[in-house]
Amino acid sequence: MVRHAIIKYGHFMVDPDDMQDVIRQQELNEEEIERIVKYRWMYLDWMHKRFADKVVKPPE
Amino acid sequence: MVELLSYKKFYDEPLKKDEPVSEEITKDCYTVFACRHKFCREVCPVYQELRNESYTSYGFHAALLSVSRGIESLGNMKETITYCLECGACELRCPNTLFGGDFYKRRTTTVDLVRKIRRDLIAENEKPNNWGEVEKKIDQYKKYYNSSPEEIRQWAKDLEIPTTGDTILFVDYFTAFQETVTVRTAAQILMKAGVKFGVIERPGLTLGELYETNFDEWLAHAKETIEALKSAGAKTVIVVNPHEYVYLTREYPKYMGSLPFNVIFITEYVAKLIENKKIKLTTEVDIKATYHDPCALNKFSGIWESPRKIIESIPGLEYTDEDPVSQWYNCCGNGIASFKELHPELSYRIGTSRLRKAADLGVQYLLLGCPHCKDQLSEVQTKSKINVEPIHLLEIVAKAMGLEV
Amino acid sequence: MLGEFMTSILKYGTIDDKILEELRAIVGDENVFTEPHHRAIRASVPAPFPLHKWSEHTPDVVVLPGSTQEVSEVLKISNKYKIPVVPRGGATGLADGAMPLRKGIILDIKRMCEILEIDEVDRTVTVQPGINMQELNRVLEKLGLWFPDDPASYPVAVVGGRVGTGGWSLVGAFGGHVPDLVLSMEVVLPTGDIIRVGNGGGRKIRKSSVGYRLKDLFIGHQGTLGVVTEITLDVFPRPEVEFPAFFGYNSFEHAYENAFKMTTSGLRTLGAVVIFDEEKVEYLRRDDEAYIPQPKSIKSIIATVMYGTEAEVEGAKKRLFEIAEKDGAIYLGEELSEGDWASRHDRYALPLHGRRRSDWQVVPMTWHCEDAAINHSQLPYVRKRWHEIASRYIEQYDGVFDDWGMFMYSNPPFRPWGDYLTEIDIGINELALDEETWEAWVNMKREIAEVVIEVEGSISACHGGTREGDVEVCVRQELKDGQFELMKKIKKMLDPNNIMNPGKYMLDEAYQEG
Numbered sequence: 019m020v021r022h023a024i025i026k027y028g029h030f031m032v033d034p035d036d037m038q039d040v041i042r043q044q045e046l047n048e049e050e051i052e053r054i055v056k057y058r059w060m061y062l063d064w065m066h067k068r069f070a071d072k073v074v075k076p077p078e
Numbered sequence: 079m080v081e082l083l084s085y086k087k088f089y090d091e092p093l094k095k096d097e098p099v100s101e102e103i104t105k106d107c108y109t110v111f112a113c114r115h116k117f118c119r120e121v122c123p124v125y126q127e128l129r130n131e132s133y134t135s136y137g138f139h140a141a142l143l144s145v146s147r148g149i150e151s152l153g154n155m156k157e158t159i160t161y162c163l164e165c166g167a168c169e170l171r172c173p174n175t176l177f178g179g180d181f182y183k184r185r186t187t188t189v190d191l192v193r194k195i196r197r198d199l200i201a202e203n204e205k206p207n208n209w210g211e212v213e214k215k216i217d218q219y220k221k222y223y224n225s226s227p228e229e230i231r232q233w234a235k236d237l238e239i240p241t242t243g244d245t246i247l248f249v250d251y252f253t254a255f256q257e258t259v260t261v262r263t264a265a266q267i268l269m270k271a272g273v274k275f276g277v278i279e280r281p282g283l284t285l286g287e288l289y290e291t292n293f294d295e296w297l298a299h300a301k302e303t304i305e306a307l308k309s310a311g312a313k314t315v316i317v318v319n320p321h322e323y324v325y326l327t328r329e330y331p332k333y334m335g336s337l338p339f340n341v342i343f344i345t346e347y348v349a350k351l352i353e354n355k356k357i358k359l360t361t362e363v364d365i366k367a368t369y370h371d372p373c374a375l376n377k378f379s380g381i382w383e384s385p386r387k388i389i390e391s392i393p394g395l396e397y398t399d400e401d402p403v404s405q406w407y408n409c410c411g412n413g414i415a416s417f418k419e420l421h422p423e424l425s426y427r428i429g430t431s432r433l434r435k436a437a438d439l440g441v442q443y444l445l446l447g448c449p450h451c452k453d454q455l456s457e458v459q460t461k462s463k464i465n466v467e468p469i470h471l472l473e474i475v476a477k478a479m480g481l482e483v
Numbered sequence: 484m485l486g487e488f489m490t491s492i493l494k495y496g497t498i499d500d501k502i503l504e505e506l507r508a509i510v511g512d513e514n515v516f517t518e519p520h521h522r523a524i525r526a527s528v529p530a531p532f533p534l535h536k537w538s539e540h541t542p543d544v545v546v547l548p549g550s551t552q553e554v555s556e557v558l559k560i561s562n563k564y565k566i567p568v569v570p571r572g573g574a575t576g577l578a579d580g581a582m583p584l585r586k587g588i589i590l591d592i593k594r595m596c597e598i599l600e601i602d603e604v605d606r607t608v609t610v611q612p613g614i615n616m617q618e619l620n621r622v623l624e625k626l627g628l629w630f631p632d633d634p635a636s637y638p639v640a641v642v643g644g645r646v647g648t649g650g651w652s653l654v655g656a657f658g659g660h661v662p663d664l665v666l667s668m669e670v671v672l673p674t675g676d677i678i679r680v681g682n683g684g685g686r687k688i689r690k691s692s693v694g695y696r697l698k699d700l701f702i703g704h705q706g707t708l709g710v711v712t713e714i715t716l717d718v719f720p721r722p723e724v725e726f727p728a729f730f731g732y733n734s735f736e737h738a739y740e741n742a743f744k745m746t747t748s749g750l751r752t753l754g755a756v757v758i759f760d761e762e763k764v765e766y767l768r769r770d771d772e773a774y775i776p777q778p779k780s781i782k783s784i785i786a787t788v789m790y791g792t793e794a795e796v797e798g799a800k801k802r803l804f805e806i807a808e809k810d811g812a813i814y815l816g817e818e819l820s821e822g823d824w825a826s827r828h829d830r831y832a833l834p835l836h837g838r839r840r841s842d843w844q845v846v847p848m849t850w851h852c853e854d855a856a857i858n859h860s861q862l863p864y865v866r867k868r869w870h871e872i873a874s875r876y877i878e879q880y881d882g883v884f885d886d887w888g889m890f891m892y893s894n895p896p897f898r899p900w901g902d903y904l905t906e907i908d909i910g911i912n913e914l915a916l917d918e919e920t921w922e923a924w925v926n927m928k929r930e931i932a933e934v935v936i937e938v939e940g941s942i943s944a945c946h947g948g949t950r951e952g953d954v955e956v957c958v959r960q961e962l963k964d965g966q967f968e969l970m971k972k973i974k975k976m977l978d979p980n981n982i983m984n985p986g987k988y989m990l991d992e993a994y995q996e997g
Binding site for chain 1: 617620621624629633721722723724725726727728769770772775776790793796797800801804814817820821822824825826828835838839842843844845846847882
Binding site: 023029030031032034037040041042043044045046047049050051053054055056057058060061064 | 080081082083084085086087102105109170175176177179180181182183184185187332380401402403404
């Protein structure tokens with residue numbers, strides 16, 4: 019039984035029903051979630067820079 | 079309205095020495111232990127100095143898990159748990175936060191856990207070495223709190239600031255009594271820009287040391303602060319001290335719900351004033367400088383753009399940036415709460431490492447966004463003689479505005 | 484079982500106050516820890532850990548040395564009193580190299596983290612073993628240099644541990660792996676003697692025919708032969724450009740065929756070609772924002788990355804796209820390719836990715852990563868067998884084990900063809916482990932390892948064959964043609980009292996015979 023992720027605040031999120039029995043969700047508001055997403059993209063951009071001066075784009 | 083809510087209510091249930099660790103706490107610790115990749119480690123400024131993995135997010139969670147399994151007793155963690163600046167780097171870098179926190183609506187919350195363990199240990203009368211210094215500091219701040227209104231406003235005695243208004247500049251006791259230059263500079267910048275604002279007469283204590291020792295007392299003070307701001311008519315509260323900004327935007331809403339006013343950090347406010355030409359930066363400031371991201375802004379609040387915008391608008395200033403992600407690894411060494419009182423030498427080491435990094439960039443000045451960083455790094459600079467001068471970026475703004483501060 | 488048997492024939496000394504005093508005199512009071520939590524947190528590495536038997540693996544004392552001399556002194560003490568010593572580097576290894584089997588001293592070398600010399604002319608860097616690669620590269624990048632070792636634990640692993648496990652890099656097809664990058668080392672032998680091993684006698688020489696290749700003995704020995712205290716490494720020019728490209732396929736077989744063409748294309752800038760099998764793509768669709776929205780027709784994926792000069796990569800990327808598109812692969816776009824490549828260290832093994840199959844509840848699990856070396860020709864067979872094995876155990880122990888799919892990385896050193904680091908990722912809920920489930924795990928592990936022997940692969944491309952379940956298969960089957968016999972002789976010669984990481988690789992047997 020594979021349930022689908024839901025979309026909330028414009029992002030994919032776990033179906034809250036899947037976090038009832040073993041481990042539960044915490045209070046985490048939209049701003050905090052947005053902050054995590056923003057930090058992730060910053061981090062990924064930073065990680066590219068650690069390995070080369072630039073990332074080249076795919077061929078046309 | 080800025081409100082960054084991350085709250086695990088089950089942390090409110092105290093840990094006790096002779097009682098089992100709750101299942102929820104056990105699973106919480108296991109979720110970090112299960113990773114064991116320890117991306118929390120190199121990013122930690124304490125770890126960078128000591129290279130001891132006991133003093134990392136992994137170490138704290140795994141240690142408490144070992145308590146839950148009967149391998150260790152809670153009281154033995156009393157020294158270990160003090161080796162945390164509460165800078166937030168580990169819990170942000172943790173893949174459970176950075177790569178899954180948004181999806182699962184569950185993230186790693188090391189700082190909350192550290193605070194909780196410290197508080198619960200004090201309640202069990204398990205006090206770490208040097209604890210007297212922390213008690214002294216709390217007493218000192220209680221004296222500040224019980225001072226006369228004139229003493230509390232000594233920093234602004236010639237500035238004629240009202241005690242009410244739509245816009246309130248929030249001044250905590252650290253900036254009112256100790257690092258007064260920052261808040262005075264902020265007030266003068268706002269006045270010159272034509273901003274009408276007040277300063278409340280007597281806020282409650284916001285002290286981190288109190289937060290992690292006596293939660294009820296800290297909360298009573300928090301309520302008093304909110305009441306005072308409300309009754310002063312605050313619709314917008316401008317905050318100069320990043321630590322206070324974290325309390326107002328992250329901690330108070332956990333226990334008191336959404337606050338009835340907007341909270342804005344000074345660099346966000348000043349950057350807007352510059353953008354709207356309410357502040358004119360006309361005087362050249364010919365210095366070479368870099369910027370230190372305060373942990374409370376960079377790692378907790380998502381504020382790193384406005385300080386850079388301000389710096390880049392200063393005429394004459396030659397700026398070398400160290401990007402905010404690289405600065406997750408940095409801290410001035412002060413920490414958010416009791417770290418410096420408990421570990422003065424280690425605090426100094428972390429501070430010297432930070433100043434050396436700035437010196438390596440070949441700059442003369444290290445611009446700061448936090449009065450605690452300024453207090454700490456000025457002390458470190460005086461002692462270490464590292465050739466970089468720490469200065470709050472508001473002081474540079476004032477200079478560029480032609481203000482005599 | 485083996486543990487009990489061996490403990491009865493090997494007598495180790497007990498760490499008493501006198502020995503603790505001697506250790507403190509060597510490294511300083513502040514670098515010796517005896518409180519249980521300091522020891523307990525150093526019992527495990529990221530490999531599945533028998534949490535129900537935590538105390539059995541908890542060392543007696545933690546020692547943090549600061550210099551080669553201190554390491555040497557600690558080993559002399561250990562020899563004198565016959566105390567087991569387990570070196571611990573980053574402790575991010577996915578085998579059990581740094582997990583103590585006989586308690587004793589944990590020698591945590593992370594304090595030794597200095598960069599001793601950067602030679603910009605002869606292109607080497609000399610470091611202490613406790614330095615992390617990301618930190619090393621932070622310093623090297625300012626000089627236009629790069630140390631190309633890039634494991635999943637890149638942001639936190641340390642060079643000493645990389646050497647001790649014979650580590651493998653995600654971009655090894657371009658930049659080589661740890662054994663290819665070590666030029667020479669200073670090693671403290673179990674007796675406390677300090678030696679230097681290299682290519683011949685030169686500290687910074689890359690190829691020599693002088694003497695035996697002793698350097699290789701101290702790469703991948705899992706802390707059984709000594710402690711490396713200084714390492715001279717090869718450094719590369721920092722790449723001008725990076726080019727990650729991810730492609731989608733309608734089946735594993737489709738991706739597998741295309742991977743062969745990519746890996747044998749002769750493109751020298753290819754750093755990695757990674758196949759994600761169908762189970763892996765399904766797993767990623769659980770919770771990964773990049774994969775959830777991918778069309779259902781995409782069932783398997785190949786991730787590629789190129790590094791090099793802009794001139795080389797600009798040409799090579801066109802050729803790569805021709806190879807992919809000719810086979811009907813679908814390019815998955817810049818956002819996924821760039822984002823996912825940059826998340827390669829972090830994203831694939833979060834504890835909350837675990838699921839209980841019966842009701843799809845999230846169960847925090849740790850990550851077991853198989854890392855066999857399997858030749859291209861055998862990949863489909865191994866894939867089929869491994870998933871069958873995993874399914875059988877998951878059916879029986881739902882909520883304890885979970886199949887997270889397979890990755891196949893084609894990057895032998897400096898060439899992308901031939902054998903693949905082949906991993907099946909198994910989620911394990913260690914909180915639920917007990918004697919029965921742990922035994923089930925070890926049996927699953929053994930079955931997985933036996934498939935590797937059947938196809939003439941090697942059980943571990945990079946972590947080491949030291950895990951419970953693996954180790955018997957390694958020693959009795961993979962190394963059976965005289966290799967293990969020789970290992971025992973070497974072990975006994977270098978470590979007469981069996982103090983270095985005793986029990987690891989079943990090398991206790993060397994002492995049993997004599």
